[in-house]
Amino acid sequence: MPTECSQRRLLLDEVVAKGFRLTSQRRALIQIIQQSRQHVDAATLLKLARKRDPRINRATVYRTLDLLKKLQLVDELDLMHLTGEKHYYEVRPDRQHVHLACCRCGRIVEFSSDTFDRLQSEIAAQTGFEIQVARLEVGGHCSSCAAAAHSATSASEAGKDALKSSVD
Amino acid sequence: MPTECSQRRLLLDEVVAKGFRLTSQRRALIQIIQQSRQHVDAATLLKLARKRDPRINRATVYRTLDLLKKLQLVDELDLMHLTGEKHYYEVRPDRQHVHLACCRCGRIVEFSSDTFDRLQSEIAAQTGFEIQVARLEVGGHCSSCAAAAHSATSASEAGKDALKSSVD
DNA sequence: GCATAAGTTGCGACTTAGTTGCAATTAGAA
DNA sequence: TTCTAATTGCAACTAAGTCGCAACTTATGC
Known part of the structure; x- marks a missing residue:
């Protein structure tokens, strides 16, 4: 779960700093992950993102998550597979x-x-x-x-x- | 990975002790997990088991793994999803x-x-x-x-x- | 501001892992 | 040996994630 808005900018900045483009989709997805109080899974993330932009695609969600994982900005969790095989994501905490x-x-x-x-x-x-x-x-x-x-x-x-x- | 043959009997016994039936399929699967030096995934387990009994079914593998997990005789691992989303299994160590x-x-x-x-x-x-x-x-x-x-x-x-x- | 090239996205079909209902089979108690 | 509840095989299904490719968009240089 997000520690605070101190990170709000940081993730986006980090993406830019590493030379990746800042698309509206990435902006939306990053904001949703940051603002979420819960651990979100890919399907939920997609659903929430589509409220902002209905055209956003499932593949983009997975690709963005991969990017954020590689940049070590988010962590992937299994939460002991209590509810199926899906993964959950959270902004990497300090x-x-x-x-x-x-x-x-x-x-x-x-x-x-x-x-x-x-x-x-x-x-x-x-x-x-x-x-x-x-x-x-x-x-x-x-x-x-x-x-x-x-x-x-x-x-x-x-x-x-x-x-x-x-x-x- | 199996610590030793001391466990060879134990898992089977444990299954019986808890009131579950000892079928040839369960016997084979348990032995394979115990004898394996590596962490095995469900697909590998199925393949190995079919060498003994070609009729053994995928569903049986998953159902047996579920049972062994519930009995806390084996542990499920993700191994950081290095090779896809499959799970690996090992006999629970001391x-x-x-x-x-x-x-x-x-x-x-x-x-x-x-x-x-x-x-x-x-x-x-x-x-x-x-x-x-x-x-x-x-x-x-x-x-x-x-x-x-x-x-x-x-x-x-x-x-x-x-x-x-x-x-x- | 405008062109442009590389990065990114949407689409849709695909793969892989695991689940389920049900009829047939079998272990083990009586 | 009989009998019944547990277990299995089957086959169709779901859920999660991936991939190739054409179309689109961002950031850079002019």
């Missing part, structure tokens, strides 16, 4: 964060910590790997769903039946 | 590890550390999230490719052109 996806209620929680920062430095230092993206996604139950699941399970019983009826 | 994917040579390096373990505890403790899976994937350049990329760049020059010709 500080990397973890995405916690609740497979019961679908909520996405973001979490950042020094330990995560340190882990990345450690990886780079110990493996010589030059990190461009680090994506940590966690699946499980958020605190409220964990509580709900436990009380439900203690009554009914675990094992196959619990598994079969579970939402994940 | 200790979670990070996957480092080199977007230049495609090599996958595994890395585990106390810091990663600690990060997970920290997430659980601070957010109340009940972790079922934690998937940390890192994209970038492995040590040898990083060296190669640097020497190439210093000669030619960075910016758009370098970006355009790069493999990521």
Whole structure:
């Protein structure tokens, strides 16, 4: 999710600075990604962009996303594939964060910590790997769903039946 | 990748223990996943399984993978989508590890550390999230490719052109 | 401001990955 | 051995993303 309007210009500038053209389509798509409070997927992005310019095409959305990924201006997320195989996008934040996806209620929680920062430095230092993206996604139950699941399970019983009826 | 044959029985047993039937298809698929040194994707798994039993079906592969995921016996990976949108699978190891994917040579390096373990505890403790899976994937350049990329760049020059010709 | 060349887009057909409903088959309990 | 619910194969389907190419647009130089 966008940190602030400080980035509003930046992404567009960055695209220009790297020598890419600033088309109305790119402008629109970038603005939509920045203004979105949620993580957006390609289909949603297309739908929103078409409200501004109905002629905008699906291929353009994918091509723009590819460009922004390459420029490392946006990050691609899977969010644990909770809702199919689509990808989600967010403006790359100053500080990397973890995405916690609740497979019961679908909520996405973001979490950042020094330990995560340190882990990345450690990886780079110990493996010589030059990190461009680090994506940590966690699946499980958020605190409220964990509580709900436990009380439900203690009554009914675990094992196959619990598994079969579970939402994940 | 499989840690050892100690798991060979375990996965099958686990499936039975949870009350699921042990069909010849499941047996074959589980064995293939365990014996594989590489991370396998669904299509490869199907191909390998058909060498044993040519009648085995694609749907069965996906359904079996779903089952093993739900039982938390295998983990699903994206490996940074280096080669398309397919998923890869590995037997869940005793200790979670990070996957480092080199977007230049495609090599996958595994890395585990106390810091990663600690990060997970920290997430659980601070957010109340009940972790079922934690998937940390890192994209970038492995040590040898990083060296190669640097020497190439210093000669030619960075910016758009370098970006355009790069493999990521 | 105007021409122009390279970058970008729209289109539409295509590929790849995964899903689904249903009839036929089979594992395993009785 | 019988029987039933779980599992499979099949085939048609959906969803997500890609690609080649002609048409259009941006940014540059004049």
